[in-house]
Amino acid sequence: xxxxxxxxxxxxxxxxxxxxxxxxxxxxxxxxxxxxxxxxxxxxxxxxxxxxxxxxxxxxxxxxxxxxxxxxxxxxxxxxxxxxxxxxxxxxxxxxxxxxxxxxxxxxxxxxxxxxxxxxxxxxxxxxxxxxxxxxxxxxxxxxxxxxxxxxxxxxxxxxxxxxxxxxxxxxxxxxxxxxxxxxxxxxxxxxxxxxxxxxxxxxxxxxxxxxxxxxxxxxxxxxxxxxxxxxxxxx
Amino acid sequence: xxxxxxxxxxxxxxxxxxxxxxxxxxxxxxxxxxxxxxxxxxxxxxxxxxxxxxxxxxxxxxxxxxxxxxxxxxxxxxxxxxxxxxxxxxxxxxxxxxxxxxxxxxxxxxxxxxxxxxxxxxxxxxxxxxxxxxxxxxxxxxxxxxxxxxxxxxxxxxxxxxxxxxxxxxxxxxxxxxxxxxxxxxxxxxxxxxxxxxxxxxxxxxxxxxxxxxxxxxxxxxxxxxxxxxxxxxxxxxxxxxxxxxxxxxxxxxxxxxxxxxxxxxxxxxxxxxxxxxxxxxxxxxxxxxxxxx
Numbered sequence: 002x003x004x005x006x007x008x009x010x011x012x013x014x015x016x017x018x019x020x021x022x023x024x025x026x027x028x029x030x031x032x033x034x035x036x037x038x039x040x041x042x043x044x045x046x047x048x049x050x051x052x053x054x055x056x057x058x059x060x061x062x063x064x065x066x067x068x069x070x071x072x073x074x075x076x077x078x079x080x081x082x083x084x085x086x087x088x089x090x091x092x093x094x095x096x097x098x099x100x101x102x103x104x105x106x107x108x109x110x111x112x113x114x115x116x117x118x119x120x121x122x123x124x125x126x127x128x129x130x131x132x133x134x135x136x137x138x139x140x141x142x143x144x145x146x147x148x149x150x151x152x153x154x155x156x157x158x159x160x161x162x163x164x165x166x167x168x169x170x171x172x173x174x175x176x177x178x179x180x181x182x183x184x185x186x187x188x189x190x191x192x193x194x195x196x197x198x199x200x201x202x203x204x205x206x207x208x209x210x211x212x213x214x215x216x217x218x219x220x221x222x223x224x225x226x227x228x229x230x231x232x233x234x235x236x237x
Numbered sequence: 238x239x240x241x242x243x244x245x246x247x248x249x250x251x252x253x254x255x256x257x258x259x260x261x262x263x264x265x266x267x268x269x270x271x272x273x274x275x276x277x278x279x280x281x282x283x284x285x286x287x288x289x290x291x292x293x294x295x296x297x298x299x300x301x302x303x304x305x306x307x308x309x310x311x312x313x314x315x316x317x318x319x320x321x322x323x324x325x326x327x328x329x330x331x332x333x334x335x336x337x338x339x340x341x342x343x344x345x346x347x348x349x350x351x352x353x354x355x356x357x358x359x360x361x362x363x364x365x366x367x368x369x370x371x372x373x374x375x376x377x378x379x380x381x382x383x384x385x386x387x388x389x390x391x392x393x394x395x396x397x398x399x400x401x402x403x404x405x406x407x408x409x410x411x412x413x414x415x416x417x418x419x420x421x422x423x424x425x426x427x428x429x430x431x432x433x434x435x436x437x438x439x440x441x442x443x444x445x446x447x448x449x450x451x452x453x454x455x456x457x458x459x460x461x462x463x464x465x466x467x468x469x470x471x472x473x474x475x476x477x478x479x480x481x482x483x484x485x486x487x488x489x490x491x492x493x494x495x496x497x498x499x500x501x502x503x504x505x506x507x508x509x510x511x512x513x514x515x516x517x518x519x520x521x522x523x524x525x526x527x528x529x530x531x
């Protein structure tokens with residue numbers, strides 16, 4: 002479904018991505034893991050059209066996303082849940098969700114508001130509350146719900162566990178598992194490797210702008226170097 | 238009507254005229270554009286209206302519509318180079334635009350009368366006309382900002398990258414804000430022309446820009462009440478302090494500094510926010526979900 006080939010991104014001289022290639026098939030959940038500053042968010046932003054690559058191609062079902070404006074990318078059904086939630090604090094929960102519908106433009110909605118409220122009941126309770134007054138976990142749920150309102154065919158999740166309490170992370174990932182069981186295609190960025198490998202079918206490990214390892218989640222979870230580098234002493 | 242009320246009618250007219258221009262400024266700020274072009278476009282509208290009536294003998298209503306269209310077009314032209322700029326760079330570019338318009342009106346003596354002014358404009362606009370225009374403007378602004386477009390404006394202002402990644406076209410919405418703001422400025426510029434007998438280029442210069450911007454910053458940038466409250470207070474206050482009326486700009490400046498420091502959201506926006514907060518506290522708080530986040 003998504004094919005990234007030899008992607009290079011530079012920020013005023015600094016090379017953030019040095020020729021990254023990866024692919025995500027329809028219905029697959031693929032994780033992109035790696036340390037801080039590896040270029041994970043840069044890759045997501047390049048796919049979203051927010052960052053223009055210096056070289057390489059980002060093909061989504063044959064269309065080159067790199068040549069499109071960010072709003073055109075999301076209207077084509079490739080929707081990002083940004084790192085750090087980034088809800089609109091001065092708008093209420095419902096208004097935030099309704100903004101997510103902007104990406105529809107002619108495409109039929111997936112489950113709409115009811116589906117989002119079903120997935121995250123707390124959003125229904127708080128629909129009239131300003132998004133800025135929600136807790137971090139609720140904001141993350143709102144950010145995911147907002148993206149779902151645009152009926153994504155391809156969901157980009159940038160660090161959904163960032164800064165959340167373990168019990169809230171479990172809730173967010175339970176919802177993601179539900180999305181996966183429905184056949185949603187997802188590219189998941191995570192620093193929490195155990196969590197990522199648990200959810201994903203396959204994973205890529207990005208380090209200093211390059212893919213250093215890839216494989217199925219089981220393979221990577223069993224890989225001695227992955228365990229040593231990313232799972233550390235917490236592995237059993 | 239008694240003489241006391243009649244005495245204040247010119248002040249009320251001034252309020253209505255400036256209110257329209259304040260909304261022109263307010264709309265672009267609301268959509269996340271830091272354009273200050275309103276006054277320059279108002280100048281274009283005023284001269285378009287004035288010249289069409291004085292030189293070409295067109296009826297005033299036709300000239301008003303022409304001024305609105307002209308203002309919208311000029312503003313749209315301005316939007317193209319400004320699309321690449323943000324924040325303070327947009328502000329500087331639009332201040333330069335105001336200066337260019339001012340100079341053009343000065344030098345194009347054959348058309349505008351130059352520094353001597355454009356004279357003999359019929360005064361066809363009365364208080365009632367202005368009041369109807371102001372109400373229509375408030376209605377239009379409420380309709381726009383209460384719609385999907387208004388939400389998109391809010392999203393762009395709060396976080397442009399996220400708005401774009403949700404499918405909100407920044408370019409299209411900014412262009413729309415420029416066109417509507419420009420049409421308003423052009424229209425109210427022409428109203429101003431038909432409300433006085435004469436126009437001079439320097440009228441649409443830097444002091445006027447500061448006045449209009451003050452209304453919005455002082456009143457509030459995000460709610461529909463901001464321009465109304467800001468314009469009303471800043472026009473009435475100097476009158477109440479008659480001895481200070483000569484120092485109107487000084488009073489504006491002081492008020493701006495005080496507002497920015499103590500009510501950074503503006504008088505109306507701050508009040509509305511406090512009322513909302515009070516209402517939320519008055520309501521029984523929803524039982525915190527056992528699952529509430531970190």
